[in-house]
Amino acid sequence: MVVCGQKSWFVFIYAKALLKLYEDQLAPAVGPKKRATHPDLYDRLLAAGMQPDFPRPSPALSMAWTGQIFSAALGLLGMLLVIRMTAE
Secondary structure (H helix, E strand, C coil), rough: CCCCCCCHHHHHHHHHHHHHHHHCCCCCCCCCCCCCCCCCHHHHHHHCCCCCCCCCCCCCCCCHHHHHHHHHHHHHHHHHHHHHHHHH
16 A cells, blocks of 8 residues: 655645556556656655555666667668668
């Protein structure tokens, strides 16, 4: 169970909704980058005065090696497609 501190009720509702969105999307509570645009979910919950019922997880990996290979292959395929379309 999540415990709320002495914050306003709408901050608590916002934090609960944010937690539900992250759970539904299977997004990590702590992202891979230290300097991201938005703070991590865990830090946002703490700032809202909520203590999550899970310990702070280790940062997620940025991309698996299979994702890097897939991205490189997709980039090569796109490059070959552009070269073929412009050669005609």
